[in-house]
Amino acid sequence: MNALKSEWLKLVSVRTTWGLLGAMVLIEGLAAGLVTGLGDIEDLRRGNVATFIIGTHLATVFMFTLGALLSTNEFRHGTANSTYVVTPKRERVVLAKLAVGLAVGVVGALLYIAVNAGLGLSILSSRGVVVDADTAVNGYVGVGVGLVLGCLFGVALGSLLRNQVLTIIVGLVLFLLAGTVALFIGSDVGRYFPGEALLALQNTPSVDLLSQTDGGLVLAAYCVVLGIAGMIFTRQREIT
Amino acid sequence: MAEITVQRLTKRYGETLAVDDLSFTVQAGRVTGFLGPNGSGKSTTMRALLGLVRPTSGRALIMGRPFAELSDPVRAVGAALDAHDVHPGRSGRAHLRTIAAAAGLPTSRVDEVLDMVELTPARDRRVKGYSMGMRQRLALAAALLGDPKILMLDEPANGLDPQGMRWLRDILVRLAGEGRAVLISSHVLSEVEQTVDSVVVIGAGRLVMQGSLAELVKGDRRPALVRSPRAAELRELLEDAGASVASDGRRDSMHVHNASLEEIGTLAADHGIPIFELTHEVTTLEDRFLELTGEGGNVR
Numbered sequence: 001m002n003a004l005k006s007e008w009l010k011l012v013s014v015r016t017t018w019g020l021l022g023a024m025v026l027i028e029g030l031a032a033g034l035v036t037g038l039g040d041i042e043d044l045r046r047g048n049v050a051t052f053i054i055g056t057h058l059a060t061v062f063m064f065t066l067g068a069l070l071s072t073n074e075f076r077h078g079t080a081n082s083t084y085v086v087t088p089k090r091e092r093v094v095l096a097k098l099a100v101g102l103a104v105g106v107v108g109a110l111l112y113i114a115v116n117a118g119l120g121l122s123i124l125s126s127r128g129v130v131v132d133a134d135t136a137v138n139g140y141v142g143v144g145v146g147l148v149l150g151c152l153f154g155v156a157l158g159s160l161l162r163n164q165v166l167t168i169i170v171g172l173v174l175f176l177l178a179g180t181v182a183l184f185i186g187s188d189v190g191r192y193f194p195g196e197a198l199l200a201l202q203n204t205p206s207v208d209l210l211s212q213t214d215g216g217l218v219l220a221a222y223c224v225v226l227g228i229a230g231m232i233f234t235r236q237r238e239i240t
Numbered sequence: 241m242a243e244i245t246v247q248r249l250t251k252r253y254g255e256t257l258a259v260d261d262l263s264f265t266v267q268a269g270r271v272t273g274f275l276g277p278n279g280s281g282k283s284t285t286m287r288a289l290l291g292l293v294r295p296t297s298g299r300a301l302i303m304g305r306p307f308a309e310l311s312d313p314v315r316a317v318g319a320a321l322d323a324h325d326v327h328p329g330r331s332g333r334a335h336l337r338t339i340a341a342a343a344g345l346p347t348s349r350v351d352e353v354l355d356m357v358e359l360t361p362a363r364d365r366r367v368k369g370y371s372m373g374m375r376q377r378l379a380l381a382a383a384l385l386g387d388p389k390i391l392m393l394d395e396p397a398n399g400l401d402p403q404g405m406r407w408l409r410d411i412l413v414r415l416a417g418e419g420r421a422v423l424i425s426s427h428v429l430s431e432v433e434q435t436v437d438s439v440v441v442i443g444a445g446r447l448v449m450q451g452s453l454a455e456l457v458k459g460d461r462r463p464a465l466v467r468s469p470r471a472a473e474l475r476e477l478l479e480d481a482g483a484s485v486a487s488d489g490r491r492d493s494m495h496v497h498n499a500s501l502e503e504i505g506t507l508a509a510d511h512g513i514p515i516f517e518l519t520h521e522v523t524t525l526e527d528r529f530l531e532l533t534g535e536g537g538n539v540r
Binding site for chain 1: 287290291292293294307308310313314317319321322324325326327328329330331334335337338339341342343344382
């Protein structure tokens with residue numbers, strides 16, 4: 001419980017946290033407003049949920065970065081020394097970071113949904129476009145879970161790699177590039193990459209992707225495996 | 241029982257031997273200086289004591305136990321390893337609150353230690369605006385949070401101005417006076433010679449000596465400076481007696497090794513040679529320290 005409180009304080013006591021959440025809300029609001037406000041009305045009528053739930057990949061990258069900072073700031077700024085002297089049972093620290101990542105992930109997801117639904121759906125409604133409630137709920141659940149898992153992915157990967165720049169670069173490659181490249185060269189493996197699993201979870205229409213549920217499960221599995229590996233590594237490796 | 245016991249500690253990083261069969265103890269109620277050039281293994285030894293690195297062999301014990309086995313590590317040891325170990329975007333108070341929370345200590349304790357290190361006026365400022373001296377104070381405040389029995393500070397005087405040095409000296413002497421064991425490392429003896437009661441000197445990861453400051457000086461082999469109008473004659477007599485003599489470029493003076501002041505004076509008197517000056521070379525504790533640790537030759 002002490003470690004949890006400490007990790008929460010670490011998160012909320014730096015401006016970067018608020019900056020990332022704020023930037024995500026701003027970009028998301030702008031994107032949702034522009035697409036629903038200026039988009040072709042027929043396209044919007046015909047469109048599925050992906051037409052108005054937009055900017056999700058970018059939002060997930062923001063949440064991933066927030067999670068990665070939670071872990072890697074310790075090594076970037078040398079606070080790992082005091083952290084692990086005060087809490088010698090190091091796996092507790094990683095667990096606390098994952099729990100805080102989960103919490104801030106939920107906050108980020110709720111902010112995203114509030115902005116997107118609040119702005120996007122009201123503009124659509126004012127333009128006379130009726131959105132199917134089931135489709136919308138399904139879409140938002142996928143996006144919300146994706147944002148939470150993206151944040152957890154960042155915490156777990158960061159605890160494994162420690163280096164801040166490396167963690168963010170590896171994360172960006174995994175989320176934005178690797179799966180697309182694999183799919184492009186025709187491999188079936190591509191759909192299991194984090195970025196493609198995220199797209200599936202977000203209900204992106206594509207024949208190449210897993211189902212929404214499977215996408216979520218694959219992404220969650222990544223988080224669990226990386227989280228456990230991060231705990232074992234943190235326990236075993238030296239703090240130098 | 242010693243508060244800190246290092247027993248035949250060896251730490252190897254690949255090909256590099258950082259600490260080599262090092263043994264020493266640190267007692268309560270004293271300020272012990274842990275001295276050695278940069279790269280001599282001081283920080284690695286402290287990290288081994290704090291459980292942050294694993295010894296390759298040997299033991300590093302706090303109150304007779306490895307750090308990981310302490311029931312209440314925060315109240316046993318307070319450590320400040322590097323004044324830069326703080327997120328620059330956090331305020332000093334927020335930084336301490338994160339540590340206090342992990343240790344299960346109340347926020348009121350944070351304010352107490354901020355007061356002790358005289359940082360209260362700057363407590364809500366972000367650390368990126370702190371001077372080096374303020375960062376050192378913040379690091380000390382973090383180490384004091386748990387009111388620990390042992391304080392371990394790595395280069396706490398680094399970057400301090402003269403007032404800061406005096407302040408640090410006073411607070412460390414006071415803390416040791418309260419019965420704590422205080423271990424402070426430094427690569428510059430003059431920074432700590434007025435603060436420490438005893439010293440552990442290491443070079444290239446090995447123990448060079450452990451003892452009081454007086455013992456550090458006792459092993460002194462400073463040469464004698466002799467000035468005489470019959471220096472050449474005296475030189476011959478001294479060399480015949482087994483001393484080694486070096487000229488300092490002046491005709492009437494010389495440096496004499498391996499002979500005490502008494503022996504030189506007596507020899508001169510026996511031969512009726514007048515002596516104008518007979519004294520030890522002016523050397524400092526620092527010279528002695530450099531002599532022991534190899535004057536930077538151990539830096540890896």
